[in-house]
Amino acid sequence: MPRFNVFENHMVPRHSLATEEETAAILEKFKIIKTQLPKMLIIDPCVKALSQQHKKEGKEQIQLGDVIRIDRESPTAGVYHYYRLVIEDKPIY
Amino acid sequence: MVHYQYIPKKIARIQFALLSPDEIRNMSATKIITADTYDDDGFPIDMGLMDPRLGVIEPGLKCKTCGRKVDECPGHFGHIDLAMPVIHEGYTKMIKEMLSATCRACGKIKLTEERQEKVNNKIAKIGKISENPFLFLSLTSKVRGDSISVGQCPYCGEESKKISLDKPTTYREEGHKLTPKEIRERLERIPDDHLVFLGINPKVARPEWMILTSLPVPPVTVRPSITLESGDRSEDDLTHKLVDVLRINQRLQENRDSGAPQLIVEDLWELLQYHITTYFDNQTSGIPPARHRSGRPLKTLAQRLKGKEGRFRSNLSGKRVNFSARTVISPDPYISINEVGVPKPIAMELSVPMRINEYNFEQVKEFVMKGPENHPGANYVIRPDGQRLRITDRNKETLLERLQVGYIVERHLMDGDIVLFNRQPSLHRMSMMGHEVRVMGGKTFRLNLPNCPPYNADFDGDEMNLHCIQGEEARAEAKIIMRVQEQILSPRFGGPVIGAIHDHISGNFILTHGMQMFPSDEAYHLLTKTSYGGALPEPDVIGYNGTPLWSGKSIFSLIMPDGITMEYNSSIYNPADDAEHNFDSLVRIEVNEEGHSKLLSGPIDEVSVGAFKGKLLEKIVRDFGSDRGRQFLDDATRLAINAISLIGFSTGIDEEDIPEEAKLQISDRLDEAERKVDIYVQKYNSKQLEPHPGRTLKETLEVEAMRELGRARDGAGQIASKYLGLKNSAVLMARSGARGSMLNLSQMSGSIGQQAVRGQRISRGYQGRTLPHFKPNDLGAAAKGFVKSCYKKGLRPTEYFFHSMGGREGLVDTAVRTSRSGYMQRRLINALEDLKVLLDREVRNTIGVVVQFRYGEDGIDPARSIRSDAVDYEDIVKTAMREVS
Numbered sequence: 001m002p003r004f005n006v007f008e009n010h011m012v013p014r015h016s017l018a019t020e021e022e023t024a025a026i027l028e029k030f031k032i033i034k035t036q037l038p039k040m041l042i043i044d045p046c047v048k049a050l051s052q053q054h055k056k057e058g059k060e061q062i063q064l065g066d067v068i069r070i071d072r073e074s075p076t077a078g079v080y081h082y083y084r085l086v087i088e089d090k091p092i093y
Numbered sequence: 094m095v096h097y098q099y100i101p102k103k104i105a106r107i108q109f110a111l112l113s114p115d116e117i118r119n120m121s122a123t124k125i126i127t128a129d130t131y132d133d134d135g136f137p138i139d140m141g142l143m144d145p146r147l148g149v150i151e152p153g154l155k156c157k158t159c160g161r162k163v164d165e166c167p168g169h170f171g172h173i174d175l176a177m178p179v180i181h182e183g184y185t186k187m188i189k190e191m192l193s194a195t196c197r198a199c200g201k202i203k204l205t206e207e208r209q210e211k212v213n214n215k216i217a218k219i220g221k222i223s224e225n226p227f228l229f230l231s232l233t234s235k236v237r238g239d240s241i242s243v244g245q246c247p248y249c250g251e252e253s254k255k256i257s258l259d260k261p262t263t264y265r266e267e268g269h270k271l272t273p274k275e276i277r278e279r280l281e282r283i284p285d286d287h288l289v290f291l292g293i294n295p296k297v298a299r300p301e302w303m304i305l306t307s308l309p310v311p312p313v314t315v316r317p318s319i320t321l322e323s324g325d326r327s328e329d330d331l332t333h334k335l336v337d338v339l340r341i342n343q344r345l346q347e348n349r350d351s352g353a354p355q356l357i358v359e360d361l362w363e364l365l366q367y368h369i370t371t372y373f374d375n376q377t378s379g380i381p382p383a384r385h386r387s388g389r390p391l392k393t394l395a396q397r398l399k400g401k402e403g404r405f406r407s408n409l410s411g412k413r414v415n416f417s418a419r420t421v422i423s424p425d426p427y428i429s430i431n432e433v434g435v436p437k438p439i440a441m442e443l444s445v446p447m448r449i450n451e452y453n454f455e456q457v458k459e460f461v462m463k464g465p466e467n468h469p470g471a472n473y474v475i476r477p478d479g480q481r482l483r484i485t486d487r488n489k490e491t492l493l494e495r496l497q498v499g500y501i502v503e504r505h506l507m508d509g510d511i512v513l514f515n516r517q518p519s520l521h522r523m524s525m526m527g528h529e530v531r532v533m534g535g536k537t538f539r540l541n542l543p544n545c546p547p548y549n550a551d552f553d554g555d556e557m558n559l560h561c562i563q564g565e566e567a568r569a570e571a572k573i574i575m576r577v578q579e580q581i582l583s584p585r586f587g588g589p590v591i592g593a594i595h596d597h598i599s600g601n602f603i604l605t606h607g608m609q610m611f612p613s614d615e616a617y618h619l620l621t622k623t624s625y626g627g628a629l630p631e632p633d634v635i636g637y638n639g640t641p642l643w644s645g646k647s648i649f650s651l652i653m654p655d656g657i658t659m660e661y662n663s664s665i666y667n668p669a670d671d672a673e674h675n676f677d678s679l680v681r682i683e684v685n686e687e688g689h690s691k692l693l694s695g696p697i698d699e700v701s702v703g704a705f706k707g708k709l710l711e712k713i714v715r716d717f718g719s720d721r722g723r724q725f726l727d728d729a730t731r732l733a734i735n736a737i738s739l740i741g742f743s744t745g746i747d748e749e750d751i752p753e754e755a756k757l758q759i760s761d762r763l764d765e766a767e768r769k770v771d772i773y774v775q776k777y778n779s780k781q782l783e784p785h786p787g788r789t790l791k792e793t794l795e796v797e798a799m800r801e802l803g804r805a806r807d808g809a810g811q812i813a814s815k816y817l818g819l820k821n822s823a824v825l826m827a828r829s830g831a832r833g834s835m836l837n838l839s840q841m842s843g844s845i846g847q848q849a850v851r852g853q854r855i856s857r858g859y860q861g862r863t864l865p866h867f868k869p870n871d872l873g874a875a876a877k878g879f880v881k882s883c884y885k886k887g888l889r890p891t892e893y894f895f896h897s898m899g900g901r902e903g904l905v906d907t908a909v910r911t912s913r914s915g916y917m918q919r920r921l922i923n924a925l926e927d928l929k930v931l932l933d934r935e936v937r938n939t940i941g942v943v944v945q946f947r948y949g950e951d952g953i954d955p956a957r958s959i960r961s962d963a964v965d966y967e968d969i970v971k972t973a974m975r976e977v978s
Contacts, residue, residue: 076950081946
């Protein structure tokens, strides 16, 4: 259980679960399959925090294979949408 | 769009396994028994280390195993049967784990059957191990760890004993030494179905194979011997090592078979172990490296692969190339920045392949006719069947007759060819640019000076590399993408990295500063080397005797493209002064009635045309294209050189002379500062000093002293610079940004100032003092490294010492910084090397995984952006406003 919410830090961009349609649109737009998306570990603090938030709101849990949408604010690009695929935690050798 | 699903080839599987002794013998072409290589007549000895069945290295001979010739025969392994088993150095840790995890009597894994079943179920759950190797590894390493900690065998009840490993290859069981033979016997007892718990696939490996009983001998092609000019043979390091192995192996066998004392056999056994260990890795910790007769450590198997000089970094990640040249560089201000001067001997050695067609036939014939000895000639003719024929004076007529369409002729490098030019370290893309060749006399590459900043080159003996492009596609890329003029704007900050330096800036400054006037002959002379071919405009003034005169500003205006309107502060702009004083430090460029750009006020200096800063240069490249930008830069630098030669420019240390009264003022200012510091010290000693928030008393004193002395140095500099005006060449260079700074000048004629080590006043040396010249615990200015003198006057002995301390730190810092940033660069490049920007601005790696959906998140090319905006709004608005009014 994380002791603090990473989303409260102003440097952490907004994370949310991408909907099926949204994911499909991205995959279609870039002509890629899901595994070609950038990845993030399921033990990533942001995934954990998002899971907890979902739990509180009674929404579905984050699972392997879900796509997380990250909205990054940038002075040059406005809001930039980034999508990451949630993958399982691999021991790091 | 590239569809990454259709990657043409994919490695399906990699299997790691151990070589069994049987396999080693099966793949062996011959058994090696003699340590000798060649007999007295120079023929290889059968069953020796150079046995002809191991492959061919001499041209003309055929391999006894496969019958192929040199370069066709891949070489064949042999083997040595070892008299006694020996531990493989690379598996010592694994052997220890396996001995500890299994029972010393029955060889079974020390786990109960239920536990084994559980583990087996888990493994079954993982499914294909090849798809999830990390899960499997973490599971087995845990199982192994558990088994090691069990004290008694669950099958036979045997007590476990602690195994320890004496680096590198000695195992002990509670003090009792285990021979490799005993270890091998124990490992042999481990049942096949228990191996999976140890992380071993019994189908491909058995643990006892980690103890060698026979040693593969690499083919001679791996360890070729070289024949020296004297006719002597010199063997490869690996062969030397194998000779050692064989010799000891033989002696060990003889001694053992003749029933020699156990002690002698054991000694020889250990020696064999040493030789085999160093054969694999001559840098194994715990044993001395095996050395050559000369005392040089041998380069054995591990050394061939490891590190910067190893196979990977030296032969696979990087390679030596043909069609390249390297020599010293020297400056040439009259060639274009796009060009490079190539010495004739190099131009005649490097060649460009030319395929003959009906249009270039006559031209090619001329090259062949000239041959390899005359400059625009040719070195080789390549027939369509690939046969390469060297052109000589004797055969050129016959070759000429045989030339046909479709032949390729390798002609000499000529003026206008595009080549790549590079200076190491190649830290950014501007370290390798495309240049046009200009063949010249001499022996050095000639480089125009604006190219120095991107290459970080100077002419104190720097060497650079040149690569001659061999293909049309590469040539086109070099010309369109890599050409110097395309690199003027840096992707780092969007400004010019290529620009005027040093004398180019001084020259333009003295030409355009104030109201320098030139009669028509001088004005034309200034413009001789530029591309401006027109007549002079209307004269600016008519001289007292009726001679028309042109200002430097007007002359400079001639080389600018039409239609520029700009206004910015030059480097001599002083924000403290009012507008009137700053009149000629504001650069104003406007379009006159005829539509030409005109420099109305302000000098052309670093801010206008300099590398890294040049606003005018940046605007021209951006608005008028790289071609016009290059032309402007070439013109501006040549104009500057002509101006500085015409007007004359020099400096010397006596320019920094200041009048006696100024010296007195400076000395007063410094004395005052010293007194102030003494007051601080007094306050500190009597504890009356008020500490700054968050600082100790001592720190407060240091901060105050540093600040006071810093102010004193600046004050001294200001007093000195009052007496040094723009008439002073050194000041001119500093103010215009050509070279040096006002700080350098104030250190020459004012005061050098506080010396620091690690950002602090100097405080090391003796107990309580820096040097014996001072009283202990003296915290005053002089005792802590304040240098009151200036360079002109000279330093006092103590000052000189402190100055060296500060100087040393600077040198150490740069040395440390370069090595550290070099390593950082290496890691960065390795991480980013396979990233690629696709046509639709996605960033992906080579396996097709998206890294950024849009390059840099905003899709903006930083080299073309204006302060990270894609469009220069300010300029657009200004232009629009002008057009309206």
